[in-house]
Amino acid sequence: MNKKYLMTPGPTPVPEDIRNEMAKPMIHHRTKEYQAIFKDATEGLKKIFKTSNDVFTFTSSGTGAMEASIVNVLSHGDKVIVVRGGKFGERFGEIAKAYGVEVINVDVEWGSAPKPEIIAELLKKNPDVKAVYTTLCETSTATVYDIKAIGEVIKKTDALYVVDVISGLGADDFENDKWGVDIAVCGSQKGLMIPPGLAFCSVSPKAWKAVEASKLPKFYFNFKKYKKAYDDTDTPFTSAITLVIGLKKAVERVNAQGIDKTIAEHQNQAKAFRAACKALGLTIFSKSPSSAVTGVNAPAGINADDLIKLLKTELGVTFAGGQGDLKGKIFRVAHMGGIDREHTIEAIKALELALAKLGYKFKAGTGVEAAQKILK
Amino acid sequence: MNKKYLMTPGPTPVPEDIRNEMAKPMIHHRTKEYQAIFKDATEGLKKIFKTSNDVFTFTSSGTGAMEASIVNVLSHGDKVIVVRGGKFGERFGEIAKAYGVEVINVDVEWGSAPKPEIIAELLKKNPDVKAVYTTLCETSTATVYDIKAIGEVIKKTDALYVVDVISGLGADDFENDKWGVDIAVCGSQKGLMIPPGLAFCSVSPKAWKAVEASKLPKFYFNFKKYKKAYDDTDTPFTSAITLVIGLKKAVERVNAQGIDKTIAEHQNQAKAFRAACKALGLTIFSKSPSSAVTGVNAPAGINADDLIKLLKTELGVTFAGGQGDLKGKIFRVAHMGGIDREHTIEAIKALELALAKLGYKFKAGTGVEAAQKILK
Numbered sequence: 001m002n003k004k005y006l007m008t009p010g011p012t013p014v015p016e017d018i019r020n021e022m023a024k025p026m027i028h029h030r031t032k033e034y035q036a037i038f039k040d041a042t043e044g045l046k047k048i049f050k051t052s053n054d055v056f057t058f059t060s061s062g063t064g065a066m067e068a069s070i071v072n073v074l075s076h077g078d079k080v081i082v083v084r085g086g087k088f089g090e091r092f093g094e095i096a097k098a099y100g101v102e103v104i105n106v107d108v109e110w111g112s113a114p115k116p117e118i119i120a121e122l123l124k125k126n127p128d129v130k131a132v133y134t135t136l137c138e139t140s141t142a143t144v145y146d147i148k149a150i151g152e153v154i155k156k157t158d159a160l161y162v163v164d165v166i167s168g169l170g171a172d173d174f175e176n177d178k179w180g181v182d183i184a185v186c187g188s189q190k191g192l193m194i195p196p197g198l199a200f201c202s203v204s205p206k207a208w209k210a211v212e213a214s215k216l217p218k219f220y221f222n223f224k225k226y227k228k229a230y231d232d233t234d235t236p237f238t239s240a241i242t243l244v245i246g247l248k249k250a251v252e253r254v255n256a257q258g259i260d261k262t263i264a265e266h267q268n269q270a271k272a273f274r275a276a277c278k279a280l281g282l283t284i285f286s287k288s289p290s291s292a293v294t295g296v297n298a299p300a301g302i303n304a305d306d307l308i309k310l311l312k313t314e315l316g317v318t319f320a321g322g323q324g325d326l327k328g329k330i331f332r333v334a335h336m337g338g339i340d341r342e343h344t345i346e347a348i349k350a351l352e353l354a355l356a357k358l359g360y361k362f363k364a365g366t367g368v369e370a371a372q373k374i375l376k
Numbered sequence: 377m378n379k380k381y382l383m384t385p386g387p388t389p390v391p392e393d394i395r396n397e398m399a400k401p402m403i404h405h406r407t408k409e410y411q412a413i414f415k416d417a418t419e420g421l422k423k424i425f426k427t428s429n430d431v432f433t434f435t436s437s438g439t440g441a442m443e444a445s446i447v448n449v450l451s452h453g454d455k456v457i458v459v460r461g462g463k464f465g466e467r468f469g470e471i472a473k474a475y476g477v478e479v480i481n482v483d484v485e486w487g488s489a490p491k492p493e494i495i496a497e498l499l500k501k502n503p504d505v506k507a508v509y510t511t512l513c514e515t516s517t518a519t520v521y522d523i524k525a526i527g528e529v530i531k532k533t534d535a536l537y538v539v540d541v542i543s544g545l546g547a548d549d550f551e552n553d554k555w556g557v558d559i560a561v562c563g564s565q566k567g568l569m570i571p572p573g574l575a576f577c578s579v580s581p582k583a584w585k586a587v588e589a590s591k592l593p594k595f596y597f598n599f600k601k602y603k604k605a606y607d608d609t610d611t612p613f614t615s616a617i618t619l620v621i622g623l624k625k626a627v628e629r630v631n632a633q634g635i636d637k638t639i640a641e642h643q644n645q646a647k648a649f650r651a652a653c654k655a656l657g658l659t660i661f662s663k664s665p666s667s668a669v670t671g672v673n674a675p676a677g678i679n680a681d682d683l684i685k686l687l688k689t690e691l692g693v694t695f696a697g698g699q700g701d702l703k704g705k706i707f708r709v710a711h712m713g714g715i716d717r718e719h720t721i722e723a724i725k726a727l728e729l730a731l732a733k734l735g736y737k738f739k740a741g742t743g744v745e746a747a748q749k750i751l752k
Contacts, residue, residue, distance in 0.1 A: 006402055011617060014402045022618075023399035026382055026390045026571060028694050059437045059573050060596065061613040067596045098595040189614065195402060197435050197573045197616035217593065219474040220436065220443045237437040238565065240573030240616070241387060242398075318404050 004316040007347050009139050009167050009293035011189040011196055012337035018194060018249045022242040029241050035233045037248045042230075044251025048169065048192075048259050049184055051176035051202045056226040057247075058199045059240040062166040062187030065199035067095050068221035069162045069183045073210035074130055076100040081122055081132040081159075083114045087140035087323050088164055092133040099216050104129065110326065111295070113145045113288040120153040130210070131160035131182075137168030140323045142295035142332055143286040144172045151179040160210055166190060170254065171266040171292035171336040182207040191266075191292065193253075193337035194246040203227075267291040269344045270335040272371035276348045279370035280355065280362045285330045292336045295322070297329065302358050304331045310354045317350040341375050380692040383723050385515050385543050385669035387565040387572055388713035390622070391629070394570060398622040405617050411609045413624045418606075420627025424545065424568075424635050425560055427552035427578045432602040433623075434575045435616040438542040438563030441575035443471050444597035445538045445559045449586035450506055452476040457498055457508045457535075459490045463516035463699050464540055468509040475592050480505070486702065487671070489521045489664040496529040506586070507536035507558075513544030516699045518671035518708055519662040520548045527555040536583055542566060546630065547642040547668035547712040558583040567642075567668065569629075569713035570622040579603075643667040645720045646711040648747035652724045655746035656731065656738045661706045668712045671698070673705065678734050680707045686730045693726040717751050 006013045027034055038057075045055045058064050070092070074080065078101050082093040085108030093103045104122060108114045114134070123129055132154055137144050147163055154161040160182040165174055169184075170191025176184050182204040189196035203211070203223060211223050219225075225236040254262050270291040274284055277296055285295035298304035304321055305328050311317045322330040333347060348367045355362065382389045403410055414433075421431045434440050446468070450456065454477050458469040461484030469479045480498060484490045490510070499505055508530055513520050523539055530537040536558040541550055545560075546567025552560050558580040565572035579587070579599060587599050595601075601612040630638050646667040650660055653672050661671035674680035680697055681704050687693045698706040709723060724743045731738065 004401065006404060008404050010614065011402050011404060019399040019401075023395040025380065025395075026387050028382060028384050028387060028696075029572075031688075031694075059435065060440070061435045061616070063613040064436070064440075064596045095595045098598075099593045187614070189617075195616065195618040196405075196614045197619060217475045219471045220440045220597075222474075237439040238386065238563070238572045240437070240571065240619075241565075242571040242618075243573060243616075312407075318407075320404075 005343050005346050006318050007333045007339065007343060008318055008320040009190065009332055009334040009336070010187065012193055012334055012339055013343070014193055014195055014246070015253070015338050018246045021249045022246040027241065029239045034241065038239065038244055039233050041244055041248040041251060044248065044255050045200060047255050048251060049176045049202050050174065050178065050259070053176065053202045053204050054227065054230055055200055055202045056223065056230060057235065057239070057244065058221065059197065059237070060199045061196060062185065062199050063091065064221060065185045065187070065201050066092060066164060068201050068223065069185050070095050070099060070101065071216040071218040071221060072223040073160055073183070073207055073214050074099070074101050075213070075215035077102065078130045079104065079126060079128055081106060081119060081129055083108060083134035083145070085112060085114060085141065085143065086110055086135070086138035088135050088138055088166070092164070111141045111143055111286045113143060114150070116146065116149040116153050119150055123153065123157050123159060129159050131162055133162045135164040136174055137172050137290040137292045139167040139293060141286055141326070142290050142293045143288050144168060144290040145288070147174065147181070148179045151181065155180045160207055167292045167336065168290060170259070170262055171270070172290055173263060176202055188243060188247060191336040192247065193250050194243055197240050197243045198247060266335045268374065269339065269341060270294060272374040273333060273335060273344055273348065275374055276367035276371040279366040280352065293332050293334045295330045295332045298331065299360050302360060303328045307331060307354055307358060310357060311350055315350040315353060317347055344375070345371060381719050381722050382694050383709045383715065383719065384694055384696040385566065385708055385710040385712070386563065388569055388710055388715055389719070390569055390571055391714050394622045394625045397625045398618040403617065405615045410617065414615065414620055415609050417620050417624040417627060420624065420631050421576060423631050424627060425552045425578050426550065426554065426635070429552065429578045429580050430603065430606055431576055431578045432599065432606060433611065433615070433620065434597065435573065435613070436575045437572060438561065438575050439467065440597060441561045441563070441577050442468060442540060444577050444599065445561050446471050446475060446477065447592040447594040447597060448599040449536055449559070449583055449590050450475070450477050451589070451591035453478065454506045455480065455502060455504055457482060457495060457505055459484060459510035459521070461488060461490060461517065461519065462486055462511070462514035464511050464514055464542070468540070487517045487519055487662045489519060490526070492522065492525040492529050495526055499529065499533050499535060505535050507538055509538045511540040512550055513548050513666040513668045515543040515669060517662055517702070518666050518669045519664050520544065520666035521664070523550065523557070524555045527557065531556045536586055543668050543712065544666060546635070546638055547646070548666055549639060552578055564619060564623060567712040568623065569626050570619055573616050573619045574623060642711045644750065645715065645717060646670060648750040649709060649711060649720055649724065651750055652743035652747040655742040656728065669708050669710045671706045671708045674707065675736050678736060679704045683707060683730055683734060686733060687726055691726040691729060693723055720751070721747060
């Protein structure tokens with residue numbers, strides 16, 4: 001096993017043709033050549049988001065776009081609801097508080113999905129809530145939320161619906177417009193299979209009204225500046241040129257087979273991986289598992305971080321660990337972006353080898369067999 | 377002339393070995409392997425900045441780091457001085473105003489450098505000024521400011537000294553610590569010869585005191601978050617991994633010959649280019665020309681943008697145009713980063729060809745000859 005397999009929920013492997021495209025000689029960004037690339041990348045992104053809204057590209061990590069989804073639509077003292085069931089839900093709350101926004105937390109047990117009824121009730125009790133913030137896939141717990149159902153609740157109110165699809169997009173089902181999402185926040189290094197460094201926001205007409213009313217200070221992430229440039233197929237500040245070139249190629253790849261088929265393929269890989277875990281006697285952490293990433297409980301007596309270390313150093317396979325209270329207790333394996341069937345099977349093979357080395361008892365090969373049955 | 381020459385003041389050409397390094401398979405950022413790269417990149421940057429202060433790396437364009445240099449050290453209603461002699465000086469003022477900071481402008485004629493005495497006077501009249509913002513090289517006018525002399529003035533006061541070295545670093549002289557700079561703001565796509573997408577801030581002990589007092593809201597660009605991660609050789613949010621890998625290679629390249637020799641080499645190229653312009657009968661726009669980029673007045677009867685278009689489409693050489701009121705009046709040619717002697721000579725050859733095509737009268741070959749004399 002000389003080949004290395006990166007199975008983390010971001011960054012994901014960047015396909016070789018995309019890496020080569022980004023390695024070409026540098027070009028200038030205020031040129032027709034680059035404008036055409038930027039336009040294709042943006043149009044391709046819109047198809048993947050399933051939106052007719054504008055989708056802006058920021059040079060930042062996903063957190064930058066999360067901040068953009070707060071500072072552009074709120075004012076000091078505004079009230080928002082934040083679904084907090086993991087590290088990324090928590091982050092929305094931290095950003096809001098940093099800007100003097102009042103946060104009503106919907107605390108969800110890590111690994112569980114929020115109940116739409118609870119959000120409905122809170123919105124009824126607090127008709128002045130300006131926006132609801134949630135994740136599609138809470139990466140830290142590998143849990144997918146029912147964004148469609150929550151959308152049904154929010155649609156009936158004046159509140160904006162802001163969804164972090166950073167790790168879910170391209171693996172978990174997502175319909176920006178049909179589900180009534182006002183701002184979807186995304187990053188480049190997950191389902192979009194390019195390196196980290198770009199982040200995106202879709203912005204609905206309802207969100208634009210909030211932008212007009214918003215008084216929070218902003219400059220670098222100011223939607224209005226992006227909109228003005230966007231209408232000229234440009235960005236207000238120097239684009240991360242090579243990453244946008246990679247993005248164009250990546251979205252072409254996704255859209256060539258269609259976003260629905262892409263999602264189905266990753267869902268199938270997730271299913272195969274979970275079947276392998278079951279066959280090996282392992283249990284899944286989440287009660288609502290995402291198809292972008294699976295969190296697996298480390299078996300009794302084995303520290304997940306030891307398993308991850310062994311996999312990385314001896315077998316060339318990189319898994320992610322648990323975060324916060326889950327450290328040492330779970331390992332996380334991604335199914336998104338550039339991760340394909342070969343990755344999934346090789347990861348399971350390596351997992352079996354590592355588990356055996358750590359003294360875990362199981363029938364060798366059953367994990368791979370269970371996965372292959374689904375992927376055949 | 378099949379080879380293309382990118383002569384714009386950002387992005388600059390990225391050397392092939394750096395591009396190839398960035399095109400290797402993706403790695404995860406929370407690993408020892410990446411930490412070592414990040415550490416080398418940061419230590420290398422510090423040598424180029426000539427500082428013993430921390431230098432933080434943001435995933436953003438240079439404007440993001442400009443914003444960081446404002447939101448981290450100021451509070452609403454604070455007063456600052458901004459040197460405004462071009463587009464990037466103006467931007468500092470715009471960001472400050474967006475955050476409710478009061479701005480005292482030092483308006484400098486485009487193409488001129490500010491007089492340190494004026495800043496000294498203003499600081500005396502306004503002892504409550506919290507910081508002075510200026511550029512090292514004002515890219516839009518290709519003008520270098522006397523940062524050392526302004527530093528002497530500010531050193532005697534409580535005000536912070538914030539310098540945008542985005543385009544100047546690596547070509548114009550710069551001494552972060554000796555010149556008393558509290559925050560130097562930089563970007564990746566100029567003298568550091570990697571693609572756009574990273575930005576940097578050095579932060580002095582004096583600046584840290586202001587950080588403690590600052591009340592402006594911030595999250596993504598919060599220095600304290602970067603400091604906490606930095607001390608663990610990490611970033612608070614996902615790094616732009618490939619760009620940091622490129623940065624490590626780029627700073628190694630600069631530091632292999634030393635920053636002083638690197639600057640001397642680019643200053644020599646700038647000198648050669650200006651000598652060529654003189655030989656061709658062209659005049660330089662700036663009264664204080666930068667060595668990072670030269671702005672050249674278009675000769676009478678020729679629109680600079682026509683010249684630029686001809687150079688790009690027919691000769692494969694990309695120059696930059698004038699911005700704002702200078703549009704059509706000047707063209708700008710860079711000497712920084714991956715731009716070497718070959719680039720400089722080929723750019724002059726192309727300039728001669730283009731000028732001849734547009735009917736400008738001069739003795740062919742005199743520009744190249746004048747430059748070669750200096751570069752021999």
